[in-house]
């Protein structure tokens with residue numbers, strides 16, 4: 021058995037709920053920053069991402085709800101050598117912050133890490149644009165009616181339409197194999213940014229056992245069985261091979 | 269009158285609005301007011317009315333604007349940074365004299381703000397908030413019952429003056445569960461269609477423009493309207509003011525703490541009274557007519573760190589006491605996440621009486 025050392029950039033224990041996907045993804049990011057030996061600027065959104073306040077040893081900032089991508093573009097312009105990434109929820113990035121997310125993809129050179137847990141976790145489990153049809157939330161008590169309220173929203177697919185978006189992918193963390201694959205996806209997006217060649221987005225399907233009112237184990241099973249049917253895993257767009265090769 | 273039920277302040281907002289004939293509601297989730305959206309997202313479809321979970325507070329206020337100009341009763345609600353996002357839309361509603369009603373369940377502080385029960389939005393709400401030259405009528409309830417009563421009042425005032433009305437509650441009032449009795453429900457279809465409404469139906473789609481076409485008529489009309497509202501809408505509740513040496517001005521949740529503090533101080537022989545503004549704009553300046561001529565001081569008590577209401581108390585003082593200086597003191601509680609305890613208020617008032625606290629204005 022190998023023991024994994026706690027990355028230096030990570031300052032204090034996380035306060036996410038037990039079984040929450042957020043904790044796994046932020047750990048992967050912290051490991052990558054250490055492995056890549058870069059200085060990071062973590063720009064986190066409003067949502068359960070707020071739990072990151074005071075957790076990062078590198079510079080970090082709490083951004084207004086939905087606006088992290090715009091804040092990141094500003095930070096990157098001033099510190100182009102740093103790894104500037106946003107850490108956002110689905111509600112933050114795709115609902116209230118859709119405009120900022122799209123505009124950053126359209127012309128920014130940052131990385132967006134978006135935690136898709138199919139609801140607004142922080143505010144107690146309201147419907148998000150990523151809520152599955154029929155899924156009950158506190159504002160869709162009879163189950164989401166996709167005809168009236170929209171089909172699940174696919175952010176990376178939409179972003180991949182832009183020329184500037186060189187990498188778009190979706191990962192998950194419901195079992196160790198997916199955790200490792202997700203880490204590889206985030207790594208590619210980070211390397212792309214450090215090469216200076218464009219924008220990358222990685223969405224990660226995560227459980228929210230507290231608001232889904234499921235055990236962590238059942239949450240993972242539900243992601244594997246139901247969520248991945250709407251949200252296919254893997255690479256959606258990848259032009260990094262060419263870029264990274266040219267960079268070497 | 270219907271039977272008395274136990275309800276949260278936020279749910280009472282929703283139920284009272286439904287009973288007042290609410291036709292269209294749009295909002296975006298934010299603590300501590302999300303129960304309004306959750307309640308209405310269940311009830312409105314059952315009644316054949318429309319509740320939209322908008323993609324942002326900006327969208328919600330613009331949807332409200334669109335619905336309001338058809339003459340329907342509308343509502344949006346939010347808190348802290350969410351109300352900030354609505355300011356552009358509210359200014360447009362003011363430009364078009366639309367009678368929109370909104371609820372601000374205050375949370376505490378700048379930016380993201382915390383979940384504390386605070387009064388950090390006073391300044392924004394009473395000054396209009398958005399760009400331009402307008403005022404919303406601001407109602408400030410101190411109980412769940414008063415919250416419900418103020419919702420129906422809000423629609424009456426909004427329509428009477430064709431003006432924005434904001435109901436400014438706070439985390440404690442929104443989350444508190446108390447007995448409440450609602451008015452009989454009004455069927456929205458039975459409400460008269462305003463003459464200016466753009467309904468798309470020949471009978472009511474009058475030629476009356478939404479706003480006057482003549483260039484300088486609107487500012488003049490606005491000015492007259494704001495003076496009229498100032499004269500007619502002031503509301504307050506006073507407790508033991510006629511013989512009071514010191515009078516505390518407090519609204520919303522902290523006024524309930526002050527009420528208990530007054531009882532203790534009276535028992536100790538201190539004559540202290542309270543004026544509880546129920547309208548924050550217009551500020552109840554007329555309430556000072558109830559004070560005795562030789563009152564020793566006025567105290568502005570609120571839960572924010574800069575003393576946002578303080579200048580309004582000082583202005584009311586200047587207006588009333590023209591020949592004599594009456595000091596105005598500030599009790600602004602900087603503990604952002606809670607309202608002060610009764611004993612804290614008792615001690616702070618005693619410090620003012622004994623001359624330990626300097627006057628603010």
Ligand SMILES: Cc1ncc(C[n+]2csc(CCOP(=O)(O)OP(=O)(O)O)c2C)c(N)n1
Pocket residue numbers: 066067068069085108109110111112113135137139140141142143148296297298299325349350353380
């Ligand atoms: C302007 C504004 N509106 C609303 C809120 C309340 N709010 C905080 S987090 C959140 C949604 C979070 O959902 P998501 O982005 O999916 O993150 P999660 O908590 O699920 O990780 C909302 C609506 C806010 N803080 N600011």
Ligand code: SF4
Pocket residue numbers: 035036037039040041042068137141142227228229230231
């Ligand atoms: S509420 Fe949901 S998303 Fe937020 S920390 Fe808990 S499990 Fe995670």
Ligand SMILES: [Mg+2]
Pocket residue numbers: 109110111135136137138139140141148
């Ligand atoms: Mg979410």
